[in-house]
Amino acid sequence: MRGGMIAVVGGSIAGCAIATAAARAGAGEVVVLERTRGRLQDRGLGLCIHDERAVELGASGALPEGIAAHPLRQRRWVVRDDAHGTGGRVIWEQPFPFHSYHWGLLWQGLRESVPDSVVYRQGETVTGVEESGTGTPGAGVRLANGSVERYDLVVGADGYRSVVRAALCPDSRPQYAGYVCWRGNVDAGRLADLGSVADSAPEAVTTVCFPGGSCVVYRIPGPDGPRVNWVLYAAPPQDGGLRLDDPTSFPAGGLTPELAGHLAALLDREFPPYWGRALALTAPADTFVQPIYDMETPRAAAGRLVLAGDAASVVRPHNTSGAAKALQDATALADGWRRCGSFEELLRGYEETRGAAGRELVALARRLGRAQVERTPPWAGMNGGEMEVWWRGQLGPATGIGGRAMTP
Incomplete structure (x- = not known):
């Protein structure tokens, strides 16, 4: 299939990947509409991609x-x-066959790979999307200034609060999982100040287990050298001031005294001393809290609307699959574009493959969240064999975390 005008709503990881894939596959005009005006690469979070997914x-x-x-x-x-x-x-x-990434550096690499033919517009807030009327294939994108732009296809890569999803699946909304994650990162060189060999294996991920939660710690590359990234899952304090009706995090540097105090007490009470001190090295400006949500949608594509990344399915982070899933969505769209002869055939094939994949990831991450946060086992009394059985019970029909190979 050749030609066609595509709007990609959202210009972060999923949006850049979708825009690149569509342009290379033969789309006539690709426009990215990104609401943020600032520097997306300043986001310093860590993420991982399974080695097999990375090769693919x-x-x-x-x-x-x-x-x-x-x-x-x-x-x-x-x-x-x-x-x-x-x-x-x-x-x-x-x-744990993964590679870790710095969100900002990964986004920067994807952004630099977007072909020059793609029009990337920052500061463009999309307030609504609607399909064109009968006999006029396509979809309209309504901008904050009140104007409406028409496209042959609109791809929602606009994350948790997707306006494209609101048009395609109006009854699908992210639901609070009952707990939050504290996140942060710190210069890896500062671990030497702790005087311990607990972090002597930089290629290892450490999961600290405690009643009612867990914390994953691993190294990531940073703009100025290696950093230690950590994600701690637990229930929030009742008086922490968090809004739990919206999957928007407290930004870095925005922790309330109640949240900061709760985290400090948790590290002191439940963590091995080395790991408690390691996380405490993180500056308030590099620490934030995010309520955990999830959501599955009944479809990922219909009419002239497509969902990708977190817009299509909100998956709890335990599965370590978010970035890989977004890039797989882009790959599937490009494959379909090259193979199909019409938009109808393209969207039908995308729904068959990526819709099911997203729902499977949501189900697996829910099982992982229940086992590692909501209903934690008596970890301190378990041995390796018991841990392996416990782990397999979480996986269910899945073979592992990090996503699965794409279905042709």
Whole structure:
């Protein structure tokens, strides 16, 4: 299929990947509408992509070469046990074939790969999307200034609060999972100040286990050198001042005293001393809180509307699949564009493959969240064999985390 005008609503990771894929596949005109005016690359969060997914996405062109990544090889599950030193006691180790990324550096690499033919417009807030009337195929995009632009296809890559999803699946809204995550990162060089060898394996992911939650710690590349990224899942304090009716996080540097105090008390009470001190090195400006939500949609495409990334399915982060899923969505759209002879055929094939994939990821992440936060087991009394059985019980029909290979 050749030609056609496409609007991509959202210009972060999913949006850049979709725009690049569509342009390379033969779309006539691609316009990206990104509401943020500032520097997206300033977002310093960490994320991971499974090695097998990275190979697949590199071959498709969705994951450009040369983006900084840090190799990870194993995952260590630890509990506080003062008899085993400040680093805690390792209760299980498992393979962890992933590479970690800095969100901003990954976005920058994807943005630089967007072809010059794509029009990338920042500061454009889309307030609504509507399909054209009978006999006029296409969709209209309504902007904040009141104008409406017409396109042959509109792709929603606009995340949790997608206006494209509101048009395609008006009854699908993110639902609060009952807990939050604290997130942050710190210069990896500062760990040397702690005087311990607990972090002597930089290719290992450490999961600190405690009643009612867990925390994942791993290294990521940073603009100025390696950093230690951490994500801590637990229920929030009742008086923390969080809004739990919207999946918008407290921005970095915006923690209330109640939230900061709750985090400090949790680290002191539940964490092995080394890991509590390591997280406490994070400056308030690099720490924030995000309520955890999830959502599945009954469809990912219909008419002339398509959903990609978090707009199509909001998956709890436990599955470590968000970036890979967004890049797979872009790959699927490009494959369909090259293969199909009409928009109707394109969207039908996309729905068959990517709709089901998104719903599977939501279901798996819910199981992981229940087991690792909502209904935590007696970790301190478990051995490696019991941990492996527990882990397999979470996976269910899935073979692992990080997403699965794409369906042709």
